[in-house]
Amino acid sequence: MNKEELLKAVSNIDDKYIDAAEQRRDNTAPRNNAAFSVVQSDAATLVESANKKTKVHASYGGRDIRKFYAQPWFKGACAIVAAFVMLVGIRSSVWLFHGMGAAKSDAATESEFSYQAGATDYYDNGVKEEAAYDMEMMTTNSVVEMQDTKMKDATEGVFEPYEPAREQKLVYNAFLYLQTENYDESFAALEKLVSDLDGYFESQSESNGNYYSNTSKSGYCTVRIPTANYQAFMNAIGQSWHVVNKDESISDISEQYYETQDRLETLKIKEERLHSLLAEATNLSDIITLENQLSNTEYQIEQLTNAMKGYDKQVDYSTVNISIDEVTQMGNTVGSEGFGKRFARAIKNGITNFAEGVADFIVWIGYNVIEIVIAAVVIFLICKFHLIRKLINWIKR
Amino acid sequence: MNDLEILQLYNERNEAAVAATREKYDAYLMRVAYNVLGNFEDCEECVADGYLKAWNSIPPASPTSIKLYIAKIVHNEAIDRSIAASAQKRGGGVTPACLDELAECIADESASFESENITDIINQFLEKQKPRNAKMFVRRYWYLDSIKDIATYMNCTQSKVKTTLHRMRSELKDELSKEGIYE
Numbered sequence: 313m314n315k316e317e318l319l320k321a322v323s324n325i326d327d328k329y330i331d332a333a334e335q336r337r338d339n340t341a342p343r344n345n346a347a348f349s350v351v352q353s354d355a356a357t358l359v360e361s362a363n364k365k366t367k368v369h370a371s372y373g374g375r376d377i378r379k380f381y382a383q384p385w386f387k388g389a390c391a392i393v394a395a396f397v398m399l400v401g402i403r404s405s406v407w408l409f410h411g412m413g414a415a416k417s418d419a420a421t422e423s424e425f426s427y428q429a430g431a432t433d434y435y436d437n438g439v440k441e442e443a444a445y446d447m448e449m450m451t452t453n454s455v456v457e458m459q460d461t462k463m464k465d466a467t468e469g470v471f472e473p474y475e476p477a478r479e480q481k482l483v484y485n486a487f488l489y490l491q492t493e494n495y496d497e498s499f500a501a502l503e504k505l506v507s508d509l510d511g512y513f514e515s516q517s518e519s520n521g522n523y524y525s526n527t528s529k530s531g532y533c534t535v536r537i538p539t540a541n542y543q544a545f546m547n548a549i550g551q552s553w554h555v556v557n558k559d560e561s562i563s564d565i566s567e568q569y570y571e572t573q574d575r576l577e578t579l580k581i582k583e584e585r586l587h588s589l590l591a592e593a594t595n596l597s598d599i600i601t602l603e604n605q606l607s608n609t610e611y612q613i614e615q616l617t618n619a620m621k622g623y624d625k626q627v628d629y630s631t632v633n634i635s636i637d638e639v640t641q642m643g644n645t646v647g648s649e650g651f652g653k654r655f656a657r658a659i660k661n662g663i664t665n666f667a668e669g670v671a672d673f674i675v676w677i678g679y680n681v682i683e684i685v686i687a688a689v690v691i692f693l694i695c696k697f698h699l700i701r702k703l704i705n706w707i708k709r
Numbered sequence: 710m711n712d713l714e715i716l717q718l719y720n721e722r723n724e725a726a727v728a729a730t731r732e733k734y735d736a737y738l739m740r741v742a743y744n745v746l747g748n749f750e751d752c753e754e755c756v757a758d759g760y761l762k763a764w765n766s767i768p769p770a771s772p773t774s775i776k777l778y779i780a781k782i783v784h785n786e787a788i789d790r791s792i793a794a795s796a797q798k799r800g801g802g803v804t805p806a807c808l809d810e811l812a813e814c815i816a817d818e819s820a821s822f823e824s825e826n827i828t829d830i831i832n833q834f835l836e837k838q839k840p841r842n843a844k845m846f847v848r849r850y851w852y853l854d855s856i857k858d859i860a861t862y863m864n865c866t867q868s869k870v871k872t873t874l875h876r877m878r879s880e881l882k883d884e885l886s887k888e889g890i891y892e
Binding site: 316317318319320321322323324325326327329330331332333334335338340 | 736737740741773774777778780781784785788792811812814815827828830831832835840843844847848850851852862
């Protein structure tokens with residue numbers, strides 16, 4: 313069997329196989345290339361003249377602008393620009409919403425603060441009333457005690473002088489959230505104010521913002537102000553700084569203070585008695601027992617003395633925690649502003665945030681330029697991949 | 710006009726039969742011839758010969774499909790012309806490649822067959838194959854399509870087409886060597 317015989321045999325295979333393998337393009341006649349080229353040139357001439365008559369496309373460097381659009385690098389550049397705009401848009405939107413949320417929270421905080429202020433007033437009044445009630449009760453009790461004592465005195469023949477009403481021991485605490493456009497100047501002014509009012513900084517921390525932004529400096533500090541100057545300090549802060557949030561609290565520690573004080577006095581009396589008993593004691597076992605008692609008493613006196621010092625410090629010096637943020641634009645109170653003003657401010661803030669977003673994004677690109685170049689190369693290679701291109705074509709269709 | 714009516718015209722020896730065939734199947738027949746010869750002028754001659762042979766052979770022949778009957782005639786004619794005219798130079802490289810590939814199936818040139826027997830063996834061989842593979846074989850060795858065209862048509866990769874055809878040629882070679890009569 314030779315090649316020719318085999319070819320002939322294949323030519324004569326069953327009709328059903330030939331029929332089954334037929335495809336649509338078999339029904340199109342092959343073109344006579346010579347004739348076709350004439351037809352093609354005619355068609356080209358017609359198309360050209362039609363283009364001239366109807367629409368003249370712009371050109372670049374003598375070439376059709378449509379080819380320019382079809383350049384892969386042009387498509388890639390368009391994709392990168394689109395991605396960039398999308399990223400910046402998302403970023404600024406997030407910040408805008410965040411800003412609106414912050415404005416809302418400012419307003420909420422303000423109203424909350426007014427509520428809190430009201431509550432504080434109420435609290436103050438309550439405390440005063442309670443204190444008055446306490447005082448009254450104390451007076452009543454002291455009168456009762458005094459009467460009891462007088463009765464005791466009358467029976468035992470001992471006299472104790474009348475104890476006057478005790479001073480209320482109040483501890484002032486406050487939290488302030490401040491915003492400033494110049495952190496360093498504001499902080500220097502705060503330091504001056506604290507020192508003028510004889511206060512001091514208990515703790516202080518500071519951060520210089522994120523790594524790609526040159527703004528957003530912030531700090532946190534705890535200052536102690538003499539209670540006598542507390543109101544003056546708060547007034548000065550309210551006048552000189554933009555207070556976003558203020559939270560004040562007053563706690564009355566009179567009860568535990570005087571209880572501790574009484575216990576301390578009792579222990580001191582006990583200590584004196586133990587000393588006198590120890591001086592009189594002759595039995596060794598009694599001496600040892602008394603010394604043990606004395607050391608326990610001294611230990612308790614020491615503890616209570618420290619506690620008293622702590623209470624005194626709390627009462628004498630109010631504690632103010634201050635958080636300061638440096639911002640490019642102060643948060644404003646929404647309050648009774650009309651829609652127009654609010655909308656205009658929102659637009660302004662949005663534009664500012666967008667500009668900041670763009671600037672920060674460009675700086676971020678600077679930080680991550682190597683990664684971006686690698687990613688761009690990888691994306692370019694992937695785009696060159698046949699299947700992806702087919703997919704893109706399919707999507708385009 | 711359907712095939713039965715055309716066949717009726719042939720049986721009546723009506724010359725309109727050829728015109729009807731030409732009108733209906735000229736494009737297909739031209740494509741079959743062109744796949745083998747790759748030359749427009751040769752195709753026209755080849756197809757014209759096909760019409761003449763069909764006119765002369767019907768009747769007594771009574772094919773079930775006029776199209777495939779004439780297509781086979783045209784194909785045989787084209788193969789003859791291709792071999793005779795050294796198709797390697799004129800077939801654009803497609804025909805020689807196919808012929809060389811198919812020649813791998815010849816196990817032993819000394820083995821003799823009756824030509825009808827070879828066709829039967831190939832028909833049986835195609836019958837055993839999956840329809841998809843059989844289509845691939847016919848596209849390559851009857852329609853003489855390029856590997857690329859087959860891959861597009863079958864919606865698979867070119868390497869898949871090459872692998873499948875190689876495996877089928879090996880199987881056909883085995884079939885032919887089993888059935889061969891050696892001198």
